[in-house]
Amino acid sequence: MINLDLMDRFAHLAWPFFDPPHAVLSRAVDTWASANLEHAHGDDADAICRKLVKDLGEAGYLSYCVSDNPDVRSIALIRETLAYHAGLADFSFVMQGLGSGPIVLAGSEAQKKHYLPRVAAGDAIAAFALSEPDAGSDVQALTTTAKRSGTDWVLEGTKTWISNGGIADFYVAFARADEGISAFIVDADEVDADERIDIVARHPMATVKLAGAKAQLVGQAGQGFKLAMKNLDVFRTTVGAAALGFARRALDEALARAKDRKMFGQRLADLQMTQAKLADMATAIDAGALLTYRAAWLRDVKKVRVTREAAMAKMYATEAAQQVIDDAVQILGGLGVMRGHPVERLYREVRALRIYEGATEVQKVIIARELLK
Template sequence: MPDRSFLDWPFLEQRHRDWAERLEAWCAANLPVDHGDVDAACRDLVAKLGKAGILEPTALDTTAPGPLDVRTLCIARETLARHDGLADFAFAMQGLGTGAISLFGSDQQRNWLRKTRKGEAISAFALSEPRSGSDVANMDMTARRDGGDFILSGEKTWISNGGIADIYTVIARTGEAPGAKGLSAFLVPADTPGLKIAERIEVVAPHPLASLSFQDVRVPASAMIGKPGDGFRIAMSVLDVFRSTVGAAALGFARRALDESIARASSRQLFGAPLFDLQMVQGHLADMALDVDAAALLVYRAAWAKDMGAPRVTREAAMAKLYATDRAQEVIDKAVQIHGGDGVRRGHIVESLYREIRALRIYEGASDVQKVVIARQLERDPEKRASVFGKDRAPTRR
């Protein structure tokens, strides 16, 4: 049984504890799933998560609008990841793909949220390009105005849910200004003429990924999310919400690795005694527990700050994402070592965790990029960075 004492930390409220219990019960009854056909498994997971009401926090409820609750999202990702990495992926992409619509979309665009929250439509966030991964401002894809329409031309790659999504949030260059200030965001249905799957991408932990080709894709001006030139700000705002949740997913993987390692060390006999009796193994387990708790503190600190009304949590989210993903890699590596040969046997839970964790140190801002983000935040006026809430401002519940 995983350590759940973190649910009593002051960062969380009773509703979060209730949510965790509900999720745990659903996961125990429904996970893991067969990953043999990844596309089919992902579609099925989205449908089941939607039917169970678990996708509700991933997008705004148009009938009762309010801010996205980042702590709820983090608890969901941590719990799902601990049970099944693909289930975490299915949940997370519903939120990331519609984040721009939730935060900046028009009433018409937000009609899609009813479908994505129910699991009736799959969403994707089309940001990365072959020449610009973490360097979003260096984007090549264009959106040219043509009367009452925009024509999108270019390529996107490493797009999660690429090939199975029903809608894509696409960032493209509209040219209002150089660099980041000349980008805009668009909502593009998957069946729009000219939008094609250029390539399906296979990775170490099977997920639906693809490169997309936009060949003179015509969308109405009403497809623009927010205002012209707001694309970079919209993308960063979405990442500001969801970056902490990547750390939460890593935390879920790390907790599972720790639990499996404790069970292994307690049951495995070596030299006439449990493996746990070896001081080196005890040292590994202690380091793993320390990394898990430290990561949890950073993740839920960042999520709490955002939920309490901080306008930006760039530094806090970057710290949470960086530390949780990097340390989870170390925790899982120790778990592999404790499991010996079984740790690298295909199909073993620890082996699957080893494959799952690596991508989290790359997507939504690679670890090295997070260090740059943190350093730049430190360079700012100390009074402005002293509190995520700003000078002389106390946390306010939204």
């Protein structure tokens, strides 16, 4: 395993996409992560994530993803750095933003005041409940219903694959009202999240049943789909950044091992087939980083819609990271599949990134649609 102190993974911060505070932020998060994430690889994902949310709040980092003027480059750099050190830290960070995003975008003053400071401080855990058993890629097929009940609303339906399900303090859930798909806040005591889901790289996740769940409307009825997409517009690019963090870690682990491992009278790194792999890995990482930070920069600085660019970044960086990590496993040989080794962990952690927030195929549809407009 590598000595993290020796690595310099910040060369891209000299790219013109960034301002000086970005470099300061990235290094500060790296220092914080090096000192604070040893506990983040244990088995009790619920307890780990509760602590991570609290710690990230206390460190001040959650305010970057709970902001009415989000800087996507900062969120992406934080994700990249946290993912390099620990997948659950990246997960806990971004879910606070994804789960509270609709409130930031369209919540009433009272809703903002009640939820957002607690989310940013790490005192309340947020979740984003869009997917259903029969509505994943085809989100518009969702069947959860919302009916008015006095000043409140009541939701009926089932959400699934809900990250932070079971540990969240509240859910922003999407349901069909007479006016169309709408966003709602549902407090945890209104839902049944007992049916937990165990995935290949464990994080808190549940199927969430809404049976007469009392809910507050966020924004206007019928605007929920737009809100969900606007929220994903901020965060989709940053999935590419998380993938980059995983891929950079895999490359560093592979480099360290290839320089160290002797075989056939030389180092593994001296064999040209290894060098070809390393060259491909480094190039894929840079290409993913260029796409990711281009999308973030366009949104932050040029203030334009980045539907096509975010889809390209998410698709390319996650697919490339999968390949980079697979190559790292190959370079490490048996160690690469040994449970508990960072590369084995990365191999499991990266897989879901090609599925959630729009599978690769969905990103292709989006890119083609933009091209054919």
